[in-house]
Amino acid sequence: MLIRATINCPWNRCRFCSMYKGKKFQLRPVEDIKQDIKVARVIQDKIKELSWRSGYGGQVREVAGMVLKNPSNQAMHNVALWLYAGGENAFLQDANSLIMRTNELAEVIRFLSETFPTIKRITSYARSKTAAKKRVEELIELRQAGLSRLHIGLESGYDPLLQYMDKGVTAAEHIKGGRNVVESGISLSEYVLLGLGGKGMWREHAIQTARVLNEIDPDFIRIRTLSISSRIPLHAEVENGNFIRMTDEEILEEEKLLIEHLECHSNYVSDHIANLLQEVEGELPQDKGKMLACIDRFQSLPPEERANFRVGRRVGVYANLDDLDNLHKRQAVEQIIHKLSHDSSQIDEKVIHGLMEGFI
Numbered sequence: 001m002l003i004r005a006t007i008n009c010p011w012n013r014c015r016f017c018s019m020y021k022g023k024k025f026q027l028r029p030v031e032d033i034k035q036d037i038k039v040a041r042v043i044q045d046k047i048k049e050l051s052w053r054s055g056y057g058g059q060v061r062e063v064a065g066m067v068l069k070n071p072s073n074q075a076m077h078n079v080a081l082w083l084y085a086g087g088e089n090a091f092l093q094d095a096n097s098l099i100m101r102t103n104e105l106a107e108v109i110r111f112l113s114e115t116f117p118t119i120k121r122i123t124s125y126a127r128s129k130t131a132a133k134k135r136v137e138e139l140i141e142l143r144q145a146g147l148s149r150l151h152i153g154l155e156s157g158y159d160p161l162l163q164y165m166d167k168g169v170t171a172a173e174h175i176k177g178g179r180n181v182v183e184s185g186i187s188l189s190e191y192v193l194l195g196l197g198g199k200g201m202w203r204e205h206a207i208q209t210a211r212v213l214n215e216i217d218p219d220f221i222r223i224r225t226l227s228i229s230s231r232i233p234l235h236a237e238v239e240n241g242n243f244i245r246m247t248d249e250e251i252l253e254e255e256k257l258l259i260e261h262l263e264c265h266s267n268y269v270s271d272h273i274a275n276l277l278q279e280v281e282g283e284l285p286q287d288k289g290k291m292l293a294c295i296d297r298f299q300s301l302p303p304e305e306r307a308n309f310r311v312g313r314r315v316g317v318y319a320n321l322d323d324l325d326n327l328h329k330r331q332a333v334e335q336i337i338h339k340l341s342h343d344s345s346q347i348d349e350k351v352i353h354g355l356m357e358g359f360i
């Protein structure tokens with residue numbers, strides 16, 4: 001269930017992000033947020049009632065599925081979809097709910113838990129800077145109210161890169177914010193953006209990001225790969241030559257360096273379609289060798305195999321390296337390469353970037 005605790009992003013300046021550009025940030029009155037939660041509860045009760053009336057004995061999943069086929073409005077659609085998916089997780093939007101006053105955010109979280117006692121996990125996004133400003137006691141108050149996990153966009157731990165990207169936070173603040181969350185007992189996911197250093201800063205980006213993550217020791221490290229659509233400010237930097245994009249293969253070298261320098265106890269997760277090797281995942285430190293071996297496996301493929309895999313991933317045909325052995329999928333990718341390369345079998349880097357952006 002998505003509850004909009006705040007609207008848009010209070011920072012909104014990161015060069016690689018287009019999510020809320022041109023939209024003004026707003027705090028919402030607690031009573032308005034509670035009203036949304038109450039409406040969601042009324043809808044859930046209606047679906048439950050319908051379940052009893054239709055002979056499903058109060059089981060909501062089947063009835064939610066039927067409601068989804070023809071919902072009367074967007075709110076009905078959202079609640080039905082949530083119930084259909086199990087009705088156990090809630091997410092407080094938008095980009096940084098932690099910016100709310102602690103007592104007000106705690107009140108919202110408590111109200112959400114009381115209104116939906118079946119909810120098992122409440123999560124939200126936060127900025128490191130905001131988490132660094134909160135006292136650990138305040139974060140403990142939020143955990144006790146029911147906040148289970150915070151997702152923070154670390155992106156990089158390298159100060160010149162954070163500055164260039166206008167992330168509005170330093171490596172030291174990343175560490176302070178992350179440590180505050182860890183100490184409070186709230187589960188922490190830190191997001192890393194591969195490719196963000198470009199050709200100019202990739203080494204420092206990988207090494208300093210690992211250093212900052214080692215200091216934080218988050219529960220999860222979540223990997224994302226930079227994609228540059230024309231909507232993001234960084235696009236202009238690419239056009240004027242100030243930022244030089246890395247190729248997929250260079251980004252893998254960067255990821256390798258990052259993993260080699262990680263000395264934390266986090267769950268490394270690669271749960272995004274834009275990552276070339278989504279199978280590079282595992283528990284640190286014990287799975288480090290396995291994760292690096294996966295990158296080595298790709299790197300030791302012949303060049304034409306690597307090119308085939310890259311295109312296959314970027315058009316959504318391949319999920320992992322084993323798919324290269326699937327004849328059906330392989331033929332489909334070869335046909336696409338043939339078409340895209342105008343019969344030359346050579347694919348331009350820009351074409352692959354275009355596929356990636358188009359696919360996302």
Ligand code: SF4
Nearest residue numbers: 009012013014017095
């Ligand atoms: S803080 Fe997050 S949502 Fe806001 S501009 Fe930066 S990346 Fe985008």
